[in-house]
Amino acid sequence: MQPEYLPFPALLCSVLSISRQHYEVTLDPGRALLSWRKLRPRSVKGRTRAGSVTVPLTEIVSVEEAEIDGKYCNSMKWQHMCKPHAFTVRYIKRMKKHRWRCGEVTFWCSEEQMCCHWLQALNDALNQQTHRPKHLLVYINPYGGCKKGKQIYEKKVAPLFSAAGIAADVVVTEYANHARDNLYDVNLEKYDGIVCVGGDGMFSEVLHGLIGRVQKDSHIDHNNPSACLSRCSIRIGIVPAGSTDCVCYATVGINDPVTSALHIILGDCQPLDVCSIHHKKNFLKYSVSLLGYGFYGDVLKGSENNRWLGPARYDFSGFKTFLTHHWYEGTVSFQPAKWVIGSPRDNKPCTSGCHVCRQSSKQLQELQKEQNCRFEHSEEEWTTIKGKFMAINAVSLSCACPRSPKGLSPAAHLADGSADLILVRKCSRLNFLRHLIRHTSKKDQFEFPFVEVYRVKNFQFTPKHFEEYDTESTDIGNVSKKNFAQICTDHPSCVCSHVNSSWNCDGETLDQTAIEMSDKKVKRRLLLMT
Numbered sequence: 001m002q003p004e005y006l007p008f009p010a011l012l013c014s015v016l017s018i019s020r021q022h023y024e025v026t027l028d029p030g031r032a033l034l035s036w037r038k039l040r041p042r043s044v045k046g047r048t049r050a051g052s053v054t055v056p057l058t059e060i061v062s063v064e065e066a067e068i069d070g071k072y073c074n075s076m077k078w079q080h081m082c083k084p085h086a087f088t089v090r091y092i093k094r095m096k097k098h099r100w101r102c103g104e105v106t107f108w109c110s111e112e113q114m115c116c117h118w119l120q121a122l123n124d125a126l127n128q129q130t131h132r133p134k135h136l137l138v139y140i141n142p143y144g145g146c147k148k149g150k151q152i153y154e155k156k157v158a159p160l161f162s163a164a165g166i167a168a169d170v171v172v173t174e175y176a177n178h179a180r181d182n183l184y185d186v187n188l189e190k191y192d193g194i195v196c197v198g199g200d201g202m203f204s205e206v207l208h209g210l211i212g213r214v215q216k217d218s219h220i221d222h223n224n225p226s227a228c229l230s231r232c233s234i235r236i237g238i239v240p241a242g243s244t245d246c247v248c249y250a251t252v253g254i255n256d257p258v259t260s261a262l263h264i265i266l267g268d269c270q271p272l273d274v275c276s277i278h279h280k281k282n283f284l285k286y287s288v289s290l291l292g293y294g295f296y297g298d299v300l301k302g303s304e305n306n307r308w309l310g311p312a313r314y315d316f317s318g319f320k321t322f323l324t325h326h327w328y329e330g331t332v333s334f335q336p337a338k339w340v341i342g343s344p345r346d347n348k349p350c351t352s353g354c355h356v357c358r359q360s361s362k363q364l365q366e367l368q369k370e371q372n373c374r375f376e377h378s379e380e381e382w383t384t385i386k387g388k389f390m391a392i393n394a395v396s397l398s399c400a401c402p403r404s405p406k407g408l409s410p411a412a413h414l415a416d417g418s419a420d421l422i423l424v425r426k427c428s429r430l431n432f433l434r435h436l437i438r439h440t441s442k443k444d445q446f447e448f449p450f451v452e453v454y455r456v457k458n459f460q461f462t463p464k465h466f467e468e469y470d471t472e473s474t475d476i477g478n479v480s481k482k483n484f485a486q487i488c489t490d491h492p493s494c495v496c497s498h499v500n501s502s503w504n505c506d507g508e509t510l511d512q513t514a515i516e517m518s519d520k521k522v523k524r525r526l527l528l529m530t
Ligand SMILES: CCCCCCCCCCCCC/C=C/[C@@H](O)[C@H](COP(=O)(O)O)NC(C)=O
Pocket: 199, 200, 201, 202, 242, 243, 244, 245, 246, 289, 290, 296, 300, 314, 399, 401, 403, 404, 407, 408, 436, 437, 439, 440, 504, 505, 506, 507, 508
């Protein structure tokens, strides 16, 4: 069907006042711009223009009739306005380092009719932004990060939502997984999006609730690693109030609640890769940021008893884990992501509207169409690496965060259908420190002989002791208990916790150590309101 092209409304241009100064105000629907320039009397004949501001209509947050207070009214008497009329426009102001703020300007009109005309024209322009949310479901984790989630939402976010005419149903969570469970019951059709106020763990919880709910509604068994998941069209927005906030930081460029609220209001949207993690035929979890074994698994484990320290628990545990300097033996196998057009060391960071993501996902779709959504593991070659590792990290996005502004893999892409697999082999403490420190500078953290990085579609990991003891059994829980008991009686000097590390999956510990991560069928595009 051909789209219907309506003629653009006419350009509107009037002389209005801002703080007693005359401005030429123009609404250009054709170029989708609102602009105002100061008019300064120069001579009797003409006026010069100076101090101009231009705002794209897509960046207007709200328009409303201004309340006229008596003081301002009196101060306007010199302009012979008997009954002034005014309207206020709120708009995005771009600050440094991706930070956004809400600017506000009030335009005074001498006639009521002119004010109505402007209000009508601006509201018509806003109504054309149909991708903006009108009704949101908000989950707040009151215990995330510095425990300020509720305060952040009430003080910084709710006033902006209400100014933008967004209705929000708010749930303050009472226990872990409250939001996830609730998402299985709510009427999702009522909402244009879900907002989570918290950290990466809270985002992961909402993501699991949403993906799980959609699969349940479409009768898809997520335990089957080959199942094609149903796409979820509802978007998730993140208001950062956690400890690491790396999903927010990597998508928006900063972890700032006001900036995120403004992106949500404008209906900004960023597709995101999601990986699924299985053990044999059991679904374990989805991951969107870091799936880390060794160093990051141990940092997470060590931080769990120190939650009272807030975000600093990771620094404290990071320092302790660095000193213990454990390495772990096992086998990593992976298949490369052949459709991607980038590589982990090409120095091309992912930004919104990324060309690499667009092109790569187009190629992935074509490949999936050819293979009719069946990505059999056997069809391509697996690369297998046996060794001793300090860390095994699989990241679906850069994992940039305030601690590491470039992230664990600076050139990882948000929506290219692949993950970057980083292997840090056993090395000296000094070398590991050199590698870690590079995460905080512009230098390449992969430029070491003991660090390898691959862009993969999936990978498997088996710890050494599973290879030796877990031959045929499928009941992984019983096997692990039995085997460790055996390892420990066989080797009295062995310390179990040093034999295996655990997996850090977006800030939560996985129960299994032998896992398969798949970055393909489960890689549904999750629409993220950045
Ligand atoms: C000597 C100095 C060394 C500094 C090295 C800094 C590297 C920091 C890289 C951090 C990458 C974190 C990736 C994010 C993971 C989150 O999913 C997870 C959970 O975040 P949450 O607690 O839910 O906000 N956080 C952690 C630390 O595991």
